[in-house]
Amino acid sequence: MKDQIAKIKENSIKEISNCKDEKDLNGLKVKYLGKKGELTAVLRGMGSIAPEERPIIGSLVNQVRDELEAIIQEKEKELKKQELETRLETENIDVTEPSKKVKLGTLHPITQIIDEVEEIFLGMGYQIADGPEVEKAIYNFDKLNTPPDHPARDLQDTFYINENIVLRSQTSPVQARVMEEQKPPIKIICPGAVYRSDTVDATHSPVFHQIEGLVVDKNISMTDLKGTLEMFAKKCLGENTKIRFRPHHFPFTEPSAEADVSCFVCGGKGCKVCKGEGWIELLGCGMVHPNVLKNCGIDPEEYSGFAFGFGVERIAMAKFGIEDMRLLFENDIRFLKQF
Ligand code: DAH
Numbered sequence: 001m002k003d004q005i006a007k008i009k010e011n012s013i014k015e016i017s018n019c020k021d022e023k024d025l026n027g028l029k030v031k032y033l034g035k036k037g038e039l040t041a042v043l044r045g046m047g048s049i050a051p052e053e054r055p056i057i058g059s060l061v062n063q064v065r066d067e068l069e070a071i072i073q074e075k076e077k078e079l080k081k082q083e084l085e086t087r088l089e090t091e092n093i094d095v096t097e098p099s100k101k102v103k104l105g106t107l108h109p110i111t112q113i114i115d116e117v118e119e120i121f122l123g124m125g126y127q128i129a130d131g132p133e134v135e136k137a138i139y140n141f142d143k144l145n146t147p148p149d150h151p152a153r154d155l156q157d158t159f160y161i162n163e164n165i166v167l168r169s170q171t172s173p174v175q176a177r178v179m180e181e182q183k184p185p186i187k188i189i190c191p192g193a194v195y196r197s198d199t200v201d202a203t204h205s206p207v208f209h210q211i212e213g214l215v216v217d218k219n220i221s222m223t224d225l226k227g228t229l230e231m232f233a234k235k236c237l238g239e240n241t242k243i244r245f246r247p248h249h250f251p252f253t254e255p256s257a258e259a260d261v262s263c264f265v266c267g268g269k270g271c272k273v274c275k276g277e278g279w280i281e282l283l284g285c286g287m288v289h290p291n292v293l294k295n296c297g298i299d300p301e302e303y304s305g306f307a308f309g310f311g312v313e314r315i316a317m318a319k320f321g322i323e324d325m326r327l328l329f330e331n332d333i334r335f336l337k338q339f
Helices: 002-018 022-033 038-048 051-090 109-123 173-181 222-237 290-295 312-320
Strands: 134-136 160-162 165-167 186-195 207-217 243-250 253-262 279-288 304-311
Touching: 002 022, 002 038, 002 051, 022 038, 022 051, 038 051, 109 186, 109 207, 109 222, 109 312, 173 186, 173 207, 173 290, 207 222, 207 312, 222 243, 222 253, 222 279, 222 304, 243 279, 253 304, 279 290, 279 312, 304 312
Parallel strands: none
Antiparallel strands: 134 165, 160 165, 186 207, 207 304, 243 253, 253 279, 279 304
16 A cells, blocks of 8 residues: 555656646646545545554555645646746737727716706705605695696696506605605705606607705795795806796695796897797796695694795706707717717
């Protein structure tokens, strides 16, 4: 048996020293030291020798194993070094070759507007709120004082998932969710996607984005609303921007208004962007209807509030001079990278 071990040692050392690459070396490792390798086979055969011989053979096998392991490790280092040397000799690196440029995208114009509006309102102490796009009809309509026979609830206008669940047609339901969860003072804006059953054309899309604003506190009045919107318009559209209110109706505000801004392209003289009007319709707003406060657990005798909501696409189109809304959704890189 000792002879057998000596033979294994001799053969393996010869093979290892002749070995040319790491793959072969791994093969030899398995062949001699592996579970089914030759040295292990010797240990398995120990049953057939005299008991007093066993420890001697055992320690001899271990000694050879250690030696082989050391030799293999040494060889491994040598092969690695050799490989590196050949690579250094044969490979040449062309340092003048142009690098592969990382293609950095740009923020989508809609995202840019949302970021900018968030920045402005955060600066005025508002918080950003969020709500689900698949919304309960009760939040999209009922809590917002929109009765069951209101035309906005028509199947023609709103996407219904079932009788009680809709794709939200406005960001206003977030108002109700926030009022139910938070006690006044409340100062939030909520940007997000909304859905309406509209046919796609240059100014309509079945999905678009709105930003909703809500303030509820003691003694909030219409002047707070106007001051806030004026400040926002100046920051977003330019220092000289003026704002005007026109009476309107929304079920969730009383009184309600639509707010226009003086055209930030022509300054009010009349141009293509404002279609000769000098004014551009910006948003819907008003004083939160007492019924809405009540529906959301806030006492209208104690608190009052204002709210507003506007379309992000409309602002993006006006600000960036985009004439067709479809461009904002087609996501053609050639178009998007201009912003
Ligand atoms: N939700 C309205 C719409 O989609 C916009 C709006 C009007 C929001 C008045 C408001 C508001 O918060 O007070 O047309």
